[in-house]
Amino acid sequence: MNNFIEFRNVSAQIDDRTILKDVNLTIHQGEHVGIIGPSGSGKSSLIRTINRLLPIHTGKIIINGKDNHTKNLPQIGMVFQAYALFPHLTVLENLTLAPLLHGGNAKALKCKAQALLEKVRLAGFDDRYPNSLSGGQQQRIAIARALMIDPEILLLDEPTSALDPEMINEVKLVLQDIIANNMTVLIVSHDIAFIKKTTSRILFLENGQIISDQSQKDFFENPAHARQSEFISQLNH
Amino acid sequence: MSNIHFLIDFLLFGFFPEQQRWRLMIILLICLSHTWLTLKFARHSIPLKTFILCSFCLLTSSWYLAFGDGWLLNIIPTNQLSGFILNICLAYWSIPIATVMSVGFCYLMIYQPELWPTHCFVILAKIIRSIPLITLLFFITLILPMMTNIEITRFQAALTGLIIFLIAYIVEVFKGAHQAIDTHQHESAAALQITGIRKFIHIDLPQIIKNSIPSLINTYIGLIKDTALVTIIGLSDSLGNLQLLIAKYEFKHDFLLLFAIIAALFWMLCFICSLFGKKLEKAIVYE
Numbered sequence A: 001m002n003n004f005i006e007f008r009n010v011s012a013q014i015d016d017r018t019i020l021k022d023v024n025l026t027i028h029q030g031e032h033v034g035i036i037g038p039s040g041s042g043k044s045s046l047i048r049t050i051n052r053l054l055p056i057h058t059g060k061i062i063i064n065g066k067d068n069h070t071k072n073l074p075q076i077g078m079v080f081q082a083y084a085l086f087p088h089l090t091v092l093e094n095l096t097l098a099p100l101l102h103g104g105n106a107k108a109l110k111c112k113a114q115a116l117l118e119k120v121r122l123a124g125f126d127d128r129y130p131n132s133l134s135g136g137q138q139q140r141i142a143i144a145r146a147l148m149i150d151p152e153i154l155l156l157d158e159p160t161s162a163l164d165p166e167m168i169n170e171v172k173l174v175l176q177d178i179i180a181n182n183m184t185v186l187i188v189s190h191d192i193a194f195i196k197k198t199t200s201r202i203l204f205l206e207n208g209q210i211i212s213d214q215s216q217k218d219f220f221e222n223p224a225h226a227r228q229s230e231f232i233s234q235l236n237h
Numbered sequence B: 001m002s003n004i005h006f007l008i009d010f011l012l013f014g015f016f017p018e019q020q021r022w023r024l025m026i027i028l029l030i031c032l033s034h035t036w037l038t039l040k041f042a043r044h045s046i047p048l049k050t051f052i053l054c055s056f057c058l059l060t061s062s063w064y065l066a067f068g069d070g071w072l073l074n075i076i077p078t079n080q081l082s083g084f085i086l087n088i089c090l091a092y093w094s095i096p097i098a099t100v101m102s103v104g105f106c107y108l109m110i111y112q113p114e115l116w117p118t119h120c121f122v123i124l125a126k127i128i129r130s131i132p133l134i135t136l137l138f139f140i141t142l143i144l145p146m147m148t149n150i151e152i153t154r155f156q157a158a159l160t161g162l163i164i165f166l167i168a169y170i171v172e173v174f175k176g177a178h179q180a181i182d183t184h185q186h187e188s189a190a191a192l193q194i195t196g197i198r199k200f201i202h203i204d205l206p207q208i209i210k211n212s213i214p215s216l217i218n219t220y221i222g223l224i225k226d227t228a229l230v231t232i233i234g235l236s237d238s239l240g241n242l243q244l245l246i247a248k249y250e251f252k253h254d255f256l257l258l259f260a261i262i263a264a265l266f267w268m269l270c271f272i273c274s275l276f277g278k279k280l281e282k283a284i285v286y287e
Ligand SMILES: Nc1ncnc2c1ncn2[C@@H]1O[C@H](COP(=O)(O)OP(=O)(O)OP(=O)(O)O)[C@@H](O)[C@H]1O
Pocket: A014, A019, A037, A038, A039, A040, A041, A042, A043, A044, A045, A046
């Protein structure tokens, strides 16, 4: 298996505050990685460095053999905790805007968008505006939007944290469907059950460092770090 | 009292040649239809390109009607465009031009803050916002020609002054409206690789416009009333014409009525403007 995403001594700062400290990490193609850790530990920051939403100060991030600042990288889709749909565009326009601007064919994109809407169980919602939808529906639209660019890498930053319990399920089901194929996926979540269902490898972060990196089985059965078991037991209460 | 009609006529159209008045009527029609067109556009009834093209045609043809070219229409010197129609024309020409130019400056301020034209603009806008409009008008009519040898008619000076003044305010309104856009949207745009001018046009601008309508209409109404200030640099707008009448005639009682008429005319114009704002707000709803 090749090293698809590679962090080499990556550090990031915001206003002199270190957010990520000397992170080294290798992720293979098709791997599904869960990221957990206390609030403020740098989970979001870690995945945001991959698509350059957060600039890094030292080190390098290599994606498919190329620095992530170069062109022609594999497509990277991202889903945010806050949905972040564009409120002035209809659902269909939200889905097709980015690929259209990158030179896609309008008709083909419309078909594709409709197929994806069906996949996230929102067929027929084309002409609705985001503000008229429930949180769960908006998040499923956001997922479809991330998939419009055929991402090889999917970054999910707490995709269910802003949702009511009933909506969490509908989003989780859709995500489980989508994640089944050979995309490389990084999931930040506090939902241990969801992480267990969707990932094979788990990173535990604290203070901007990866303090443990284990397969899912080991992570829960032979925790490498005392903090890790403490955190898991806290989450379960 | 018999010549009250003459007086009102003078307040409305001033020195514009009698036989050419039909041109002013068409200009009024153009103003109204441009307003109507903007509402149509806001309701998605006409596409952007058509709207831009129509706006351009309406603006240039109103200009052409006002001044002519000596070939199809008689040339009318700029100082003959006077009376209340001058107030209307100044407002009608400065508002769209200033708004469009503000969009450009707004882009520079948000996406190219490091460029030197942006720095110059920001400093200039700050200065203009902190001086009275009259000062700016005097500067353009009197001081600028002395300093630079540019020949400029009073009408051109007034229009330029109003546009510059309006831009300085609208850009600030736009800036505020841009800050109101949810930060998550900037991130999701970046994640979708929508950046730079494309992001500005497709994501920022529609929301900036929507968020800024109330303040924008406020600014427009302010400008409509400020067009009365051009009297001070020697243009005869409706108030200027009234002053001429006061100087010329003695019968004092009618002037109160004439003042009231001017007030009513301005009120009507501002009322149409705020009605337009209300309709626009209703037209742009994303639900
Ligand atoms: N824009 C910012 N400006 C300043 N500090 C920031 C900014 N974004 C994040 N941080 C800081 O970076 C650190 C890591 O933040 P990050 O959002 O990655 O944490 P997280 O693990 O995702 O937390 P949560 O579970 O609450 O989402 C925190 O200490 C946070 O205060």
